[in-house]
Amino acid sequence: MTLLGRRGILLLLLLAAAIVLPPYFGTYYTRFATQIAIYGMAALSIDLLLGYTGLITFGQAALFGVGAYAAGMLTVYGVTEAFVVWPCAVAVSMLVALGIGALSLRTRGFQFIMVTLAFAQMTYYFAQSLRNWGGDDGFTVPQRDHLGPLSLADHTTFYYVVLVLLVLVAALAHRIVRSQFGMVIRGIRDNERRVAAIGFPPYPYKLVVFVIAGGIAGLAGALMANHAKFVSPATMSWQLSGELLAMVILGSANSLIGPILGAAFFLAFRDVLSDFTEHWMLFFGPLLVARVLLVKDGIWGMLLRAAGVADRPDEPKVDYPEAVERIADPEPGASR
Amino acid sequence: MTLALLLEQLFNGVQFGLMLFLMAVGVTLVFGIMRVINLAHGSLFMIGGYFLMAALAWTQSYALAIPLAFLGAAAVAIVLEIIVLRPLYRRGPLDQVLATFGLTLFFNEAVTVIWGREPIPLSIPPLLTGSVEIIPGGAYPIYRLVITGVAIVAGLLLYWLITRTRVGALIRAGSDNREIVAALGININLLYTLIFALSAMLAALAGIMMGPLLSVEPGAGDPILILALVVVVIGGIGSVRGALVGALMVGIFDTLSRVLIPLAIQTNATSALVGMAVYVLMAVVLLFSRTGLFAAHRG
Numbered sequence: 001m002t003l004l005g006r007r008g009i010l011l012l013l014l015l016a017a018a019i020v021l022p023p024y025f026g027t028y029y030t031r032f033a034t035q036i037a038i039y040g041m042a043a044l045s046i047d048l049l050l051g052y053t054g055l056i057t058f059g060q061a062a063l064f065g066v067g068a069y070a071a072g073m074l075t076v077y078g079v080t081e082a083f084v085v086w087p088c089a090v091a092v093s094m095l096v097a098l099g100i101g102a103l104s105l106r107t108r109g110f111q112f113i114m115v116t117l118a119f120a121q122m123t124y125y126f127a128q129s130l131r132n133w134g135g136d137d138g139f140t141v142p143q144r145d146h147l148g149p150l151s152l153a154d155h156t157t158f159y160y161v162v163l164v165l166l167v168l169v170a171a172l173a174h175r176i177v178r179s180q181f182g183m184v185i186r187g188i189r190d191n192e193r194r195v196a197a198i199g200f201p202p203y204p205y206k207l208v209v210f211v212i213a214g215g216i217a218g219l220a221g222a223l224m225a226n227h228a229k230f231v232s233p234a235t236m237s238w239q240l241s242g243e244l245l246a247m248v249i250l251g252s253a254n255s256l257i258g259p260i261l262g263a264a265f266f267l268a269f270r271d272v273l274s275d276f277t278e279h280w281m282l283f284f285g286p287l288l289v290a291r292v293l294l295v296k297d298g299i300w301g302m303l304l305r306a307a308g309v310a311d312r313p314d315e316p317k318v319d320y321p322e323a324v325e326r327i328a329d330p331e332p333g334a335s336r
Numbered sequence: 337m338t339l340a341l342l343l344e345q346l347f348n349g350v351q352f353g354l355m356l357f358l359m360a361v362g363v364t365l366v367f368g369i370m371r372v373i374n375l376a377h378g379s380l381f382m383i384g385g386y387f388l389m390a391a392l393a394w395t396q397s398y399a400l401a402i403p404l405a406f407l408g409a410a411a412v413a414i415v416l417e418i419i420v421l422r423p424l425y426r427r428g429p430l431d432q433v434l435a436t437f438g439l440t441l442f443f444n445e446a447v448t449v450i451w452g453r454e455p456i457p458l459s460i461p462p463l464l465t466g467s468v469e470i471i472p473g474g475a476y477p478i479y480r481l482v483i484t485g486v487a488i489v490a491g492l493l494l495y496w497l498i499t500r501t502r503v504g505a506l507i508r509a510g511s512d513n514r515e516i517v518a519a520l521g522i523n524i525n526l527l528y529t530l531i532f533a534l535s536a537m538l539a540a541l542a543g544i545m546m547g548p549l550l551s552v553e554p555g556a557g558d559p560i561l562i563l564a565l566v567v568v569v570i571g572g573i574g575s576v577r578g579a580l581v582g583a584l585m586v587g588i589f590d591t592l593s594r595v596l597i598p599l600a601i602q603t604n605a606t607s608a609l610v611g612m613a614v615y616v617l618m619a620v621v622l623l624f625s626r627t628g629l630f631a632a633h634r635g
Contacts, residue, residue, distance in 0.1 A: 293431075
């Protein structure tokens with residue numbers, strides 16, 4: 001107990017549940033859990049930007065989609081070795097992230113949100129215009145890749161591969177935010193000017209995080225292409241970008257584990273409500289509004305509170321110059 | 337490519353630009369004055385089209401349906417401002433983005449529930465069908481001329497409202513220093529509701545006028561919203577003048593690139609270039625100016 005702490009025990013319980021439960025409940029739930037792990041990975045990449053660097057990106061789906069397209073296309077061309085396909089997908093996504101990040105990180109605050117959204121929409125239209133690849137309809141991927149000698153056609157095998165990758169990515173992200181580099185980016189989040197003053201130029205640091213996050217989103221996209229055996233421009237839509245952002249916030253930003261729980265919540269919500277109505281968005285929209293306006297914690301924050309852990313993740317601080325004025329004037333009109 | 341065709345496309349570009357202006361000016365006013373990012377602005381555009389369609393089915397008359405749709409959209413906006421937007425003034429940008437995104441999801445689904453998923457075509461008002469020959473050899477649809485005129489009138493009215501009236505003075509003062517305005521005994525809450533309703537009515541106006549040109553469907557406002565955001569980024573946030581210049585740039589650039597690029601390059605990549613042209617324009621502007629052409633606010 002003292003060795004791990006309550007937070008550690010909670011994490012182990014979640015991991016144990018992720019390992020044992022889905023195969024126990026059968027194929028449907030295994031596929032469902034695979035989907036959670038994939039969206040969780042994409043949402044986690046946003047948390048690196050949002051929770052740890054203070055950047056609100058509304059375009060992460062673009063990088064997810066680029067990874068999906070890259071992996072899907074390679075597989076269609078007959079390259080089915082995952083050790084080749086997935087790194088390629090990650091590399092392509094990182095390249096695109098480098099381009100988008102280099103431009104959009106020149107802006108701050110409101111503009112950064114809008115510019116990431118706009119560039120994501122640009123990649124969306126680009127994918128839509130690929131007539132040879134189904135245009136708006138997308139294309140089917142003939143088969144899943146092979147991971148060395150391991151065939152991923154079996155849903156359970158694929159699930160465990162995705163789960164292992166998710167754990168590795170989370171561990172890597174954890175290493176990154178705890179490293180010296182991570183201290184700099186968290187410093188940038190808390191006070192960019194001070195970090196610049198002590199000799200760390202913020203721009204290259206932010207760009208590196210943006211590219212790393214892009215690579216993680218790309219890997220998630222490649223896994224999605226394998227999971228669904230189908231790729232379409234919808235993987236780059238602004239709705240998906242928004243939903244991924246919503247997952248991070250529902251689960252607790254600034255925690256790395258929260259986004260995964262958020263993804264689980266989002267998909268479970270959709271799955272359960274879909275049994276009753278096709279119009280589940282009618283309920284999800286107001287739920288998101290309510291979470292933002294009324295609830296302080298995300299799911300991970302609530303779990304930690306229930307377990308009595310004192311050190312809970314904060315609501316993310318974000319890079320937003322306009323906020324300076326807001327602090328000076330917390331309640332406009334209140335002085336009336 | 338004849339000169340007449342080029343001129344016609346230029347006209348179309350200006351007209352599309354003015355529609356974008358009606359959208360972008362709402363985004364920029366709401367941000368410039370209330371410091372709120374409103375991603376639900378596209379929903380108000382969409383609602384304008386749906387309300388017009390519903391009012392038309394009910395009254396069978398454009399003369400009645402258009403004001404009804406307009407007022408309906410304003411009513412939705414006022415309710416929205418009081419319930420959702422007001423608590424958001426005190427929140428950070430992340431909360432604003434998520435809450436207004438949630439609203440968009442809700443509205444897109446709500447119109448699906450009420451009117452179905454299929455796009456609904458709207459016809460051009462019978463008085464305004466047909467076309468006139470404004471330049472020799474090029475017939476131009478009257479409807480497009482009329483909506484261009486309406487957009488110009490709306491823009492001029494807005495200019496008059498902001499620069500010549502008491503409410504406009506309050507709006508300008510509110511964007512400079514809201515504490516002083518509040519200290520002077522002005523009801524800031526009422527002012528904010530008014531500005532939000534105004535921006536919503538401009539978005540609905542664009543939606544109503546574009547209804548017969550596009551079709552009315554769930555999510556119809558989303559691509560327009562994103563283009564309006566591009567306009568705001570190019571023009572500079574909070575600047576009405578920037579919104580106008582940016583909107584005309586984007587409108588003309590988008591329309592002309594759709595005509596000229598396929599003429600210049602005939603490969604598979606053509607359609608990709610066409611869709612991306614506007615965003616390339618934005619990227620170029622960002623390379624030269626980080627805050628857009630007419631940044632109104634420090635930071």
